[in-house]
Amino acid sequence: MFGKILIANRGEIACRVIRTARRLGVRTVAVYSDADARAWHVEMADEAVHIGPSPVGESYLRGDRIVAAALATGAEAIHPGYGFLSENPDFVDQVTAAGLVFIGPSAASIRAMGLKDAAKRLMETAGVPVVPGYHGEAQEIVLLASKAREIGYPVLIKARAGGGGKGMRRVDHPDDFSEALSGARREAKAAFGDDRVLVEKYVDKPRHIEVQVFGDNFGNAVHLFERDCSAQRRHQKVIEEAPAPGMTPALRKAMTEAAVKAAKAISYSGAGTIEFIVDASQGLKADRFWFMEMNTRLQVEHPVTEMVTGIDLVEWQLRVASGEKLPSAQAEIQLAGHAFEARIYAEDATRGFLPATGTLHHLKFPDAAPAHAAMRIETGVRAGDAISPFYDPMIAKLVVHGKDRAAALAALRKALAETEVAGSTVNTAFLAALAADADFAAGDVDTGLIGRHQDELVAIAPPNGEIIAAAALAASGAGAQEPTSDPWSALAGYAHFHTVERRTRLRYGEEAILARISMRPDGRFQVALEAPYEEVNSHDLRTTPRLARWPGHVTVFEGAAGYNFAVPDPLAKADEAAAASGSLRAPMPGLVKLVRAGSGDAVVKGQPLLILEAMKMEHTIAAPHDGVVAEIVAEGAQVSDGTVLVRFEEPQT
Known part of the structure; x- marks a missing residue:
């Protein structure tokens, strides 16, 4: 067995490898970029070596720096984890040429x-x-389109390198083949440095x-x-x-x-x-x-x-x-038995699963596995860590095991309902909805299940009065006081024989909410909300005790859903959203890969305006309404979250 290994990866897989190595008595060396200087895998390892700036091309994809780090620390072998260099044969050659062992295939x-x-x-x-298809070397569009017709639509265009669904497009009609091919090639080139593709028959009800x-x-x-x-x-x-x-x-x-x-x-x-x-x-x-x-x-x-x-x-x-x-x-x-793994991501399921960033101000997993089940949490982050735009936005993998599928599925549902994340948008409610889906529960699963049921799976019920009242109490600070029947303790809520009322403002999405909080003679709080929410008091609120306070926000947890409420700063400037209503902003950090409109163009609602590449996936940014483009971001621009991408002309009155 090795005495020391280097792990050429980050996050949860680096932590996973370290745990097994530690159990076997093998010392570990971590590598890290600027963004990961305080990451958990760096802290867990016996040693750690800095290998470059945050972008993967300047750090985790630098095989030369990783090999040098292994040699400098006396590691005998390199474990690649998954992703990054794990399936790069040139990196394997680098490792073996240096006299090291690659922990993986030749x-x-x-x-x-x-x-x-x-x-x-x-x-x-x-x-x-x-699977029937075209797997040849020739890549001319005329040939590929001809092969697609021979195979018979629908077909699947797939990048011949890499994986993870990148560079993949389903095509249902010959008229759509050219554009789908262009998109698949762009995405494949960005992800794998190879834009060559293959064309295969699309299976109507495919199981993976x-x-x-x-x-x-x-x-x-x-x-x-x-x-x-x-x-x-x-x-x-x-x-x-x-x-x-x-x-x-x-x-x-x-x-x-x-x-x-x-x-x-x-x-x-x-x-x-x-x-x-x-x-x-x-x-x-x-x-x-x-x-x-x-x-x-x-x-x-x-x-x-x-x-x-x-x-x-x-x-x-x-x-x-x-x-x-x-x-x-x-x-x-x-x-x-039977096991499930649910991938908890920082992403917004309601917005087409857009990747999200943010600081994990609150992160809590179930304390123990449900009865008669086993559970493990695979993660590389802790509360206070940040989800970076540079890497995959996975927060954790929730893994459960039961004696059969029904028992394991029940354990998965319970574990998801007890998971709490605040500080970034996450997909836990979507995962819980999928785990509760009737077809999924019956085992009638194919790769199109989520697409067919997506509207129902991503829908989140609006917060009820009790959830909003709990957020209001937390935001006001009043909820920190324990209810009491002692009349002297309750005097702080009264002045000259009448109740002192505290007004708290919240925002849920675009909705402004006003709550009036007062203390009753028995020491309980009473929360009155504007219509359509009914009056709720503190006794009722005890049914929704799970919440987290974080800078400028309160999150109330109801099952697997987390309801995020913004708490406006009364001393801050007035909201500037109205001033920005005539613009379209970047939903996440990324690279503008393609611009499809120009200044002066008249566009209609839903028309694609540009393609934003984020986390090696392409996202189409469409016009939110009819209008005329005044300005649009330049192709090739690197933008941050909230950057104005398109500004529209003011409508003529």
Whole structure:
């Protein structure tokens, strides 16, 4: 076993690797950028090395600096985590050339599976079924469009490099192919430095089922059963589970055998995942699955496999990389119970899942697992940490395990309802709605489920009177006083035999709220709200005690939803929103990739005006109303949250 390793990553995966290394007695070295100088993984590691500024291209993607840090600290091996350099064969070559061990597959294995088109040709040769499509080298638009017609619409354009849904577009009609291809190429180039694509048949009711495989350097390869990752939005996984609901013995046998065959075809060593697309239109059948791609690294969702097998995959990675054989044979790997993983992100589900930033002023996870269940929280942040615009906005992974799917799902719902985050917009209410969805609960899940139910899943009921009153009490400071029946203690709320009334103003979204707070003779508070909210008193408010105060705000938690109320500063200037009503602002920090309008152009509501790239995803910014563009931001501009992107001319009266 290694004595010291360096972890070439950040956040929750760095913390995850450190925990296992510590248990095995292996010392760890963390690397960090300017933005991560005080990050949790830096504090957890035995040593830490600064590798550059905040942008990933100047820090976490600098393989030379990472290798130098490993050599300088005496590390024997480098664990890449996932993302960043984890599937970069050139980085593997750098590591091995320096006399270090890469904790993962060989550069040759990564190259064999790194490009989707080449990987599919390889799998065809190995006898693994692949989805019908065009996987060739030629990239002329005329050829690609012709192949799409041959395949038959709808088709899927996919970046041949990378993953995570980036550079992927569904096309339903030939007239839309050209624009979809341009968008996929731009996104692929930005994310992976490669704008080449492949075109595949779009499966009408697709399930995304993947098999965890593991190989060693002695020719051994095993599977650790399957995971279902069909609950996706914009091709990105939201809730994963193991085993796959509705899995049949015949399909499991066929898929796991194909996965092991794929791993052996490239002499694979380490942790990997073989991803399959499954046609679920007629149930799960052994002849209706196809190879999509292989992820030659540890997956974000690996904890669900660990929960149902009892195996620490990071420990296996370290043992195999240090020269040991696989710790278990196939017959020794057993499947027990059911597990879910929910990804908690800083994002606004009501605004198309736009990534969010902010300081996590309040962060609280469940104190314990629900009865008869197990739970683990995978996170790399703590209360007070900031969600940076430079990196993925995932806050945590909530992982639960139960004796069966129903028990695990009940545990997931309870854990989400007890999770509290304030200071940034988060997706916990959306996750809870998905976990409560009737189709999801029944296991009738495919990759289009969220899209079909999105309006219901992202809808949040407006705050009721009790929630608003609780926020008003917290904002006023009156709620900090304990109710009492002692008349002398209550005198602070009276003056000359009449009640002293305290007025508190709040804002929920665009809605201004006025609350009048007074103390009753019994020491309880009475809160009167403007219509349409009814009068609420402190006795009723005890049913909503979960809240957090943070600078300029109060958040009241009701189940998995967090209601954020702004508390205006009475000494601050009047709100300037009215002055900015004729402008369109950036919803997040990003790069203006494409501008589709110019000064003087007349535009209509919903018309795309520009494309903003944030966190390596493209977001279309559309006109909020009809009007004439007075000014528009320049293409290539780097903008921060709230920057004016478009200014409209004043309407003529």
